Amino acid sequence: MAGTVIGEGLSFEGELTCDDEVVVHGTLRGTLSTEGEVSVGAHGVVEANIDAASVSVAGQVTGNVNAQQRVDLQAGGRLIGDVKSTRLTIADGASFKGNVDMGV
Amino acid sequence: MASTTSSIGHNSTLRGNVRGEGSLAVYGRVEGEIQVTGDVSLGDEAVVLGGIAGAQLSIDGQVQGDLRASAALSLGPHARVIGDLSAPSISIADGALVRGAVTTDGSAPARPTPAPAARTSAPAPRAAAPARAVAPARPPAAPPRAVAPAPAPTPKASTAPVKGPAPAAKAAPPPPVVRALRKGTKAKQKSSRR
Known part of the structure; x- marks a missing residue:
């Protein structure tokens, strides 16, 4: 049981709360909060505010991202929303629109 | 990647709905x-407050809602269900708690190999009995073809003839014969009686 996985083809709608890893290959609408890592696969679609320890985006995310540790926006990833995290990486080829707050 | 089964982890809670194509394993809580469209399985510590619909459901947790399976439904020893169960084939393990109506109807899925009777464990006599009822229910569906060619001599057959004449109408011959017989026979009968 590697935490929570939203497989491709499935869509979760609502408020998802975990204390473990969350992997999104499908669709999530609502809110997502976890004490673990969130990774959004290349085909994953998240329309939610994300609150997690770390977030890795290879798919699409629309919503504000708040990470305790880090946010990684990978190539091909698309993030629309504000990011609040002490570390942020944006890979070449990723698209991003929003504000960044690194707690400076 | 559609084969990747989704899961809701042990300490995860989803307040909302899950929909789509694929399978799901729940170890946490869903409100x-x-x-x-795929299978759904609930671990022994899973809690679902809401209905569950899928192809094959294997439930070993708590559910407050109706369970609907298009293929099969099995309740494990730790299952606690408050709600109705409906599936072509249902098995309930010893120790499972159920409060609700149980319906085993094989009407929806037209599968060549229906209700696997392999699961005839002692605690699930209900599932076994209806499954047998399902099997004989299909043969009657086929016979109408045999009935169709000769609808006239069997007016007693209640429902079957209704389906029969429609396809037979394309094969012209039967209907005229029927009409002719009716007219002729009626006239003769009336005349003979009077």
Whole structure:
């Protein structure tokens, strides 16, 4: 049981709360909060505010991202929303629109 | 990647619905409906407050809502269900708690190999009996073809003839014969009686 996985083809709608890893290959609408890592696969679609320890985006995310540790926006990833995290990486080829707050 | 089964982890809670194509394993808590085309399994510590619909459901947790399976439904020893169960084939393990109506109807899925009777464990006599009832229910569906060619001599057959004459109408011959017989016979009968 590697935490929570939203497989491709499935869509979760609502408020998802975990204390473990969350992997999104499908669709999530609502809110997502976890004490673990969130990774959004290349085909994953998240329309939610994300609150997690770390977030890795290879798919699409629309919503504000708040990470305790880090946010990684990978190539091909698309993030629309504000990011609040002490570390942020944006890979070449990723698209991003929003504000960044690194707690400076 | 559609083969990747989704899961809701041990300490995860979803307040909302799950829908779509694929399978789902729940080990945590869901407060909402689950409607998927694939299979759904609930671990022994899973809690679902809402209905569950899927192809094959194997439930070993708590559910407050209706369970609907298009293929099969099995309740494990730790299952606690408050709601109705409906599936072509249902098995309930010893120790499972159920409060609700149980319906085993094989009407929806037209599968060549229906209700696997392999699961005839002692605690599931209900599932076994209806499954047998399902099997004989299909043969009657086929016979109408045999009935169709000769609808006239069997007016007693209640429902079957209704389906029969429609396809037979294309094969012209039968209907005229029927009409002719009716007219002729009626006239003769009336005349003979009077």
